[in-house]
Amino acid sequence: MLRLSGERLTVVYRIRADSLTEAHARARDICYEQTVELPEDLPIREDIRGQVVGRIESLRPTGPASFEAIISYAVEIVGAELTQFLNVVFGNVSLKPGLRVEAIEFPEGFLRHFRGPRFGRTGLREVLGVWDRPLLCTALKPMGLTPQEMAELAYEMARAGVDLIKDDHGIADPPFCPFRERVPRCVEAVERANRETGRRAVYMPNVTGPADRVFERAEYARRAGAGGLLLSPGLTGLDTLRALADEDRVALPLMAHPAFLGSLLVGPESGIAPGVLLGQLMRLAGADATIFPNYGGRFVAFSREVCQAIAEATARPMGAIRTIFPVPAGGMTLDRVPEMVATYGTEAIFLIGGALLHQRHRLAEAVRDLHRAMGAA
Amino acid sequence: MLRLSGERLTVVYRIRADSLTEAHARARDICYEQTVELPEDLPIREDIRGQVVGRIESLRPTGPASFEAIISYAVEIVGAELTQFLNVVFGNVSLKPGLRVEAIEFPEGFLRHFRGPRFGRTGLREVLGVWDRPLLCTALKPMGLTPQEMAELAYEMARAGVDLIKDDHGIADPPFCPFRERVPRCVEAVERANRETGRRAVYMPNVTGPADRVFERAEYARRAGAGGLLLSPGLTGLDTLRALADEDRVALPLMAHPAFLGSLLVGPESGIAPGVLLGQLMRLAGADATIFPNYGGRFVAFSREVCQAIAEATARPMGAIRTIFPVPAGGMTLDRVPEMVATYGTEAIFLIGGALLHQRHRLAEAVRDLHRAMGAA
Structure with a gap:
């Protein structure tokens, strides 16, 4: 006889269906598919049916052929593992078209298993010593x-007043720019600039890589003096971010990049709402800052409202989990900074790559203008 | 001055666009977005523009508002890492709606970095001692x-003649069925049945779990005598599968489950073709068998043609990489087995969960009928 605690994790799904009857059948299907993985008409023991099978808490129409179902699951079947959490919320039903995760409510009994971001907004501001404006980030590219050329660029960016200088996320460990050569050079370059400016800019190398190399690279970067790390959890698995954040031998601020997660985000009828995946889940997994494609930039997928939902999720109360920085990015131009300040406020990191590179001949001036625009909040 | 080898990885993208001009602009955007991540109009050094930026090999209309672009990338920017490979093929552009990966052609210079499946079709048949029919798999549920109840069920399944007995993919390490208690019990149960039948059925526990636990669980399972392992690479990251296949301390047949990958698969306009992701990439990463939702089953997403494309990809020539088993699954009923044999032939694993559980009172007879139906190929 199974005896579970009764504490429940709640998930809001958007369901495509032509009628309330069909929506109800689809909601019941989610309850079974995500737990016992048996059709409802097979005999299932009563204690399992009552406690393990998901439960429909509510179901209502929200638009043409669109319904909202709130379904709850026992926290015990989710356990303390992010992999199993993702599986219960969206594992098998990801394969069924017209189902989307719109919101998740985490019970205390689930949240207490997670330490979350090690630094968060306050911790990262302490590292940088910047308190009164949004933070400025750039990417070393192309x-x-x-490594020598990357380091020169890193020096110039730090010298000009950029706070966070990260590898472009596409640069992992190519033969023409090996990780172990690039990292110490860029660290040295940023430290040299810091000695000259008196600021505390940090270099964040990209540690995205093979499952058996991520931690090795992260520890190497830490020993080399890197001030933070970049990771793409869509490529490594979300729990690799969690494990990296929890690793005391690393203990550096982490920035998450959304590469390869797009198919979960851009379809209006499948996937997971961006505020949930890039906001809540990156934060739960331990990112101190979460990059997302800003509205009106190079990526057209997200509206202003979607971006605001992500930003909102970075600071919403979430047990003891720290607040983190939203990082709007993707083809940001210098003249949009005042609008970004109006949208995101000062508790944000603005990631400006190409547009700053374009101003390389007058970088100090361009960054000074940016600081001024950011201070105008 | 960059000097790359000239060897290229080729990716076929389906592009949504209203005109050839727009399609061409989108194809060029892919070339830049997936490599230098700069807009085309920014100054880029000539050696980088010529060798690092992707190259359009061809572009043609394929239907209303649909184009096919073949784009190639230098193997050096992909390197020897699956994470970076996924990133170059579909990292950032996953965030741009209306782009889908339809096919990938792997050059020898990329494939030689991968060992692939350790067992493959021949190796798994050797383990089981079954040569003349499709293999039969079931899942322990609900x-x-x-653990005791799981073990009883495992015993009955092995006793009845099921070849591969895996954990349901939703059972990881819940408090009511801990991994370390379940695995030795199920191993013992299957071994006991094998002693009675003279067959060599194997138990495959689910090792999907936290990034810092997967290998620990896999090694524990190996020491406990498990005959194979189940992993959901959509939850752990694809490269965790690769690392598991490469790990000599594990050295067990691996079955891959598609949980959480659905949003990449079900949208016709975004994601990666199922034959590529569940066929080629699971195989490249080292799965000996790849589970996918069969047409006409509980999951409606895939057509018969899509399923055949997955099956075809498991055996297509791919350098020195072994052929693997397609595993159609998801609400398979006993009466569909002849049709499945007609579709997939004998080089397949048929995963039948709920329907066999429903026959638990006459399991030996049901499995005997199945063997007969499978032998009728």
Whole structure:
């Protein structure tokens, strides 16, 4: 006889269906598919049917052929593992078209298993010593530069007043720019600039890589003096971010990149709402900052409202989990900074890559203008 | 001055666009977005533009508002890492609606970095000692059973003649069925049945779990005598499968489950073709068998043609990489077995869960009928 605690994790699904009857059948299907993985008409023991099978808490129409179902699951079947959490919320039903995760409510009994971000907004501001404005981030690019060329660019960016200088996420460990050569060079370059400016800019190398290399690279970067790390959890698995955040031998601020997660985000009828995946889940997994494609930039997928939902999720109360920085990015131009300040406020990191590179001949001036625009909040 | 080898990885993208001009602009955007991540109009050094930026090999209309672009990338920017491979093929552009990966052609210079499946079709047949028919697999369910109850079911399945007995993919390490208690019990149960039948059925526990636990669980399972392992790479990251296949301390047949990958698969306009992701990429990463939702089953997403494309990809020539088993699954009923044999031939694993559980009172007879139907190929 199974005796579970009764504490429940609640998930809001958007369901495509032509009628309330069909929506109800689809909601019941989610309850079974995500737990016992048996059709409802097979005999299932009563204690399992009552406690393990998901439960429909509510179901209502929200638009043409669109319904909202709130379904709850026992926290015990989710356990303390992010992999199993993702599986219960959206594992098998990801394969059924017209189902989307719109919101998740985490019970205390689930949240207490997670330490979350090690730094969060306050911790990262302490590292940088910047308190009164949004933070400025850039990416070292393009791929094809040598470690020496990356380091020169890192120096110039730090010298000009950029706070966070990260690898472009596409640069992992290519033969023409090996990780172990690039990292110490860029660290040294940023430290040199810091000695000259008196600021505390940090270099964040990209540690996205093979499952058996991520931690090795992260520890190497830490020993080399890197001030933070970049990871793409869509490529490594979300729990690799969690494990990296929990690793005391690393203990550096982490920035999450959304590469390869797009198919979960851009379809209006499948996937997971961006505020949930890039906001809540990156934060739960331990990112101190979460990059997402800003509205009106190079990526057209997200509206202003979607971006605001992500930003909102980075600071919403979430047990003891720290607040983190939203990082709007993707083709941001310098003249949009005042609008971004109006949208995101000062508790944000603005990631400006190409547009700053374009101003390389007058970088100090361009960054000074940016600081001024950011201070105008 | 960058000097790359000239060897290229080729990706076929389906592009939504209203005109050839728009399709061409989108194809060029892919070339830049997936490599240098700069807009085309920014100055880029000539050696980088010529060698790092992707190259359009061809572009043609394929239907209303649909185009096919073949784009190639230098193997050096992909390197020897699956994470970086996924990133170059579909990292950032996954966030741009209306782009889908339809096919990938792997050059020898990329494939030689991968060992692939350790067993493959021949190796798995050797383990089981079954040569003349499709293999039969079942899943231990429903979630909510105790380890003792799982073991009883495993015993009955092995006794009846099921070849591969795996954990339901939703059972990881719940408090009511801990991994370390379940595995030795199920191993013992299957071994006991094998002693009685003279067959060599194997138990495959689910090792999907936290990034820092997968290998620990896999090694524990190996020491406990498990005959194979189940992993959901959509939850752990695809490269965890690769690392598991490469790990000599594990060295067990691996079955891959598609949980959480659905949003990449079900949208016709975004994601990666199922034959590529569940066929080629699971195989490249080292799965000996790849589970997918069969047409006409509980999951409606895939057509018969899509399923055949997956099956075809498991055996297509791919350098020195072994052929693997397609595993159609998801609400398979006993009466569909002849049709499945007609579709997939004998080089397949038929995964039948709920329907066999429904026959638990006459399991030996049901499995005997199945063997007969499978032998009728």
